[in-house]
Amino acid sequence: MESVDCLVVGAGFSGAVIAERLARLHQRKVLLIDRREHIGGNAYDYPDALGILAHRYGPHIFHTNSARVWEYLSQFTAWRPYEHKVLAQIDGQLAPLPFNLNTLQCLFPEAQAEALTQKLLNTYGYDSKVPILKLRQQSDPMLLELAQFVYEKVFLGYTTKMWGLTPEQLSPAVTARVPVVVGHDDRYFQDTYQAMPAAGYTALFEQLLDHPAIQVRTGVDFFALRPKL
Ligand SMILES: Cc1cc2nc3c(=O)[nH]c(=O)nc-3n(C[C@H](O)[C@H](O)[C@H](O)COP(=O)(O)OP(=O)(O)OC[C@H]3O[C@@H](n4cnc5c(N)ncnc54)[C@H](O)[C@@H]3O)c2cc1C
Incomplete structure (x- = not known):
């Protein structure tokens, strides 16, 4: 050599x-x-x-x-230039992921979606990103119910399929990569620079x-x- x-x-x-x-x-x-x-x-x-x-x-x-x-x-x-956007089929309805305020409007009746949106905005502020494990610690019953919905419909199946683990068994840093977005940004990643070579x-x-x-x-x-x- x-x-x-x-x-x-x-x-x-x-x-x-x-x-x-x-x-x-x-x-x-x-x-x-x-x-x-x-x-x-x-x-x-x-x-x-x-x-x-x-x-x-x-x-x-x-x-x-x-x-x-x-x-x-x-x-x-x-x-x-490339920005990734994902639609997932949840309860027979195509809705954007990561879960965000648009997803809420797709999946919940109008009045309920509006009430949940206001709660999320008041609690976390517009454009904040909330890890699902943090949302599940909510004491507010409405937000806790939402957290349970997102956890079961989005995270549980996904992490079980991807890694054979429940979200709790994964490192919190991994589940935090796909947060609940309290905003209308439908992109899978929110980074400043996104593209394909x-x-x-x-x-x-x-x-x-x-x-x-x-x-x-x-x-x-x-x-x-x-x-x-
Ligand atoms: C399914 C999947 C999707 C992903 N999607 C994205 C994405 O969309 N965007 C993003 O930014 N990141 C993504 N990642 C993460 C990305 O792949 C990693 O961040 C990146 O590849 C890390 O680079 P690395 O050089 O550290 O490791 P690796 O790319 O894993 O390279 C390590 C290399 O070391 C070699 N090696 C190991 N042991 C030895 C040995 N003993 N002798 C010789 N060679 C050895 C391996 O063969 C391998 O080629 C994804 C990862 C996976 C698995």
Whole structure:
């Protein structure tokens, strides 16, 4: 193996960015390995049989509130504007998620929706984001009933299907990622910067790692390599 200054394990966002920074900023020779047969980690995408870019490990929508992160990655990709909006079928009715004031209007009779909206606004303020586990601690019976409705219709089925766990068994940070929104913003993410890399994620990683001081080896497990180091 050619001698290098640094070995980076894992060619997902973490490893690829570390490799790029070590090479470009610190002039280090870097070997980046990944045990999978490709770069990109979980964000890896590839053209399917019809030439449509597909995500092998689940869809990824780029979103961040950090101008620094956005500007950094913009060196390696152009962007396709994209904001994710989701409609879920709840009791036979299509309604926007994350649960917000529009969802309330879709699912409850007008007078009840209005009363609940006022309660939410008075309690949390417009545009606040309330984690479901926090809403379930409400002492107000109307809000508690709403919390129970949202918990059962939205969170319980979803987390059970996704992770095989109830919301309580998940880290609160995970359930807080999809809060109840006391506002009318129907977007799945509320971050300032949201988009898809114009040519896909794998192309972004290829640009990120396109540096003479970075060698990339895929299909190499660190634990298999370690005895040879
Ligand atoms: C289904 C799904 C949907 C997601 N959707 C989004 C989204 O919409 N937006 C968003 O911002 N984030 C999303 N994420 C999160 C995103 O995937 C992660 O934040 C990101 O991939 C983390 O990058 P990472 O480099 O830390 O880890 P990873 O992408 O997991 O990369 C780690 C790499 O290390 C390699 N590796 C591990 N052990 C070894 C070893 N011993 N030897 C060699 N290589 C090794 C692995 O093969 C892997 O390729 C989603 C995640 C999943 C699973």
